[in-house]
Amino acid sequence: MQIKNSVGKKGINNREDVELVQITLNRAIQFPFRLLAVDKLVGKKTIGAIESFQKQVLKFSIPDGLIEVKGKTWQALSKYLVEPPKTKIATHSTFPEFVQIREDKTNQISESVFSVVPRQHQLKIAWGAKVSPAFKQKVILISKQLDISPDYLMACIAFETGETFSPSIKNAAGSGAVGLIQFMPETAKYLKTNTSALEKMSAVDQLDYVKKYFNTYRGKLHTLEDVYMAILLPTAIGKPVDHIFFRKGTKAYEQNIGLDKNKDGKIVLKEVAETVRKMFEKGIKPGYMG
Incomplete structure (x- = not known):
């Protein structure tokens, strides 16, 4: 239940990894009719969704549209695989601890924010x-x-x-x-x-x-x-x-x-x-x- 390689802009983009990222991003997206096609392909919409998540949820100053295996973006997104989002902002469903994140010019987020993210859990699905x-x-x-x-x-x-x-x-x-x-x-x-x-x-x-x-x-x-x-x-x-x-x-x-x-x-x-x-x-x- 983890991506094996990078996904997004200039990522390795293995199809199975892309599929998992698309499924996960769709659990965060709030806008009607903006759910991603789960097609295992990285296109403009998938990269745009990654950048939007980085900017709106994680407060990245300069979103790079890339998800690294051990990066902050995947650390945050992987939480959506094992827990339902509990709160909302204008653009996304999210978690209370993410709402507390403040913009940082280095795109770095305190490890403590992710301390509650489970690492070994069975995949949860809608319903x-x-x-x-x-x-x-x-x-x-x-x-x-x-x-x-x-x-x-x-x-x-x-x-x-x-x-x-x-x-x-x-x-x-x-x-x-x-x-x-x-x-x-x-x-x-x-x-x-x-x-x-x-x-x-x-x-x-x-x-x-x-x-x-x-x-x-x-x-x-x-x-x-x-x-x-x-x-x-x-x-x-x-x-x-x-x-x-x-x-x-x-x-x-x-x-x-x-x-x-x-x-x-x-x-x-x-x-x-x-x-x-x-x-x-x-x-x-x-x-x-x-």
């Missing part, structure tokens, strides 16, 4: 405190196999199940969908099972079918929106935030009417993303992250 250890570990495993953020997957499952994580929960609108990602009857058939069998499974066993379903889109699910679109409407993966999914007067609109936040008769990606984003934010709060 991990609300599921069994076996479920959590399987989500971490399949997320790695699918190249997606476990936080994003858990946020989507939390939304789809009304925060119950029940493998037998049914769609309230009567679509026939069931389970962790609301498998539709035709989807279940494609996966060589059926909704009756799915709802009788344990949550841990049903994750095998979650993996099987998402495997079709492996390599395309980098953002929170991408992961949720794979469930809701796969043809919308990678679409802009103003993309219209459903219009009033269609069956699909009625089945998802709760997503029409401004009641304008249209459901757009921004509205869908807002709802799932709130699930992500809730999932990394104390009492939920685990």
Whole structure:
């Protein structure tokens, strides 16, 4: 649960290290629609997020956009892997001890600030405190196999199940969908099972079918929106935030009417993303992250 090499501007940027940094930075970012794509690639947005964290949270006078294995930036960021952030500033979720940091021209921070950062702890994920250890570990495993953020997957499952994580929960609108990602009857058939069998499974066993379903889109699910679109409407993966999914007067609109936040008769990606984003934010709060 540690990076092995430097990440960021002029860093070595091994893909696994970059992925861990992107997942961690997303737990700190406050602004809606600025969550990073967890794509294992260092681009302008990832470097910008590193610099913003250094400047806004750690008060670096001159952010360098680089995370060193034993540097102050990673010492601070690694705390987000094992603890939920407990306070907020304008731009980031953070920790009380970080708020006390004062700007220093040398970009050096007292070691005492990090004395409470655990070094050997099991990775915590969004909503991990609300599921069994076996479920959590399987989500971490399949997320790695699918190249997606476990936080994003858990946020989507939390939304789809009304925060119950029940493998037998049914769609309230009567679509026939069931389970962790609301498998539709035709989807279940494609996966060589059926909704009756799915709802009788344990949550841990049903994750095998979650993996099987998402495997079709492996390599395309980098953002929170991408992961949720794979469930809701796969043809919308990678679409802009103003993309219209459903219009009033269609069956699909009625089945998802709760997503029409401004009641304008249209459901757009921004509205869908807002709802799932709130699930992500809730999932990394104390009492939920685990």
